[in-house]
Amino acid sequence: MGEKIVISLADCFQGYHFLNPDSIDRLAQISQKLVCKRNSILIRQDKIQKDIYFLASGLARVYYETADRQITLDFVSPGGTLISMNSYVHDTPGYENIDLLEDSIVYQIDQKQLFALYESDIAIANWGRKMAELEFIKAEQRTMSKLFNTAQERYAELLEKYPQYIQRIKLGYIASYLGVSQVTLSRIRANIL
Amino acid sequence: MGEKIVISLADCFQGYHFLNPDSIDRLAQISQKLVCKRNSILIRQDKIQKDIYFLASGLARVYYETADRQITLDFVSPGGTLISMNSYVHDTPGYENIDLLEDSIVYQIDQKQLFALYESDIAIANWGRKMAELEFIKAEQRTMSKLFNTAQERYAELLEKYPQYIQRIKLGYIASYLGVSQVTLSRIRANIL
DNA sequence: GAATAATTTTAACAAATGTTAAAAATTTTA
């Protein structure tokens, strides 16, 4: 197993956009480092979760849930952002659940204080804009992948992207990400298709 | 048929967020009003289309295309935004095609000049942030609808949302929005299911 | 390390949807 990837606070922030040291400092001042155990719950769809989280190390799963189904939207690796956009923007319960699949380190930014910075620091306002824009594009790419690629192709992509994690992720999670039943995923893995 | 809905320039801009009159004026100065015929093409996936469009009247279709398939992502009614986010952000060819299904009026905002305003006018920077955030949420809601609702339910939603347009939209477009074949959509309409 | 629990694979069958193609209906054009 490779060594664990750990991303610094500043690198988490700069993932979206260059930021001057002063603005990074202002963001750092409203941030908190959290050390979380495997299987912790970061964001719940029926709770208001306005804050943003940056994943410094570990692995997270983002999913939607109804009474009878659970659909995995994404797996997030270090450097990625964990956010319930609807909750962050509207201060109301959002759509996503986010769990940590591995022991993880996250940086939490307080939304209320962040919104205040948006009004006073134009660099941070543009950083926040960039974050929303780039998250939009990532979500769009996920949507396109799901619409145009087969489950087999997407499984191969996952293997490529998370070789070190994939063994430890439950098949049910992967199947719900691919949009097929667990049985079909087993068939894919067995190369029956 | 009901009378045609027409949204003003200022209302198009304010759809996302309150904006002070001075900033509205600055946006208006870098905007252009375009009167377009039914079936005009606004955005092509292999072309760079950095500018943003606001639909003041008419109807648009947003879709992705591959060699063998075309998938409709969304229908956009007056007040909505027409944008290829990837192209707008990265100045490279984006993913979406956008056609006008009716005679339409759009306001085009020059991206380069808009980016300059983002750096000098913090209200506009936050307006741009809000735009990206709210477009993200709309896209997320579309994704959720597609993931959790049946084609029948989504067809009913469409009928509800666009009663005045739906008759004039080709079945093939609607089927590709619902994610089923045209034959299945015919079955849905015939209430065979 | 044996026993228990959880997860994954395999099998058999049912149901839903796609494909192809032809018929019917509607719209457009001359």
Added chain:
DNA sequence: TAAAATTTTTAACATTTGTTAAAATTATTC
């Protein structure tokens, strides 16, 4: 308004995938 073109519906069949349940494998706990 008749003819041509386009769009929509219907039918028949094949294929894929889901469901349920049992067997096999792997992981966890005592």
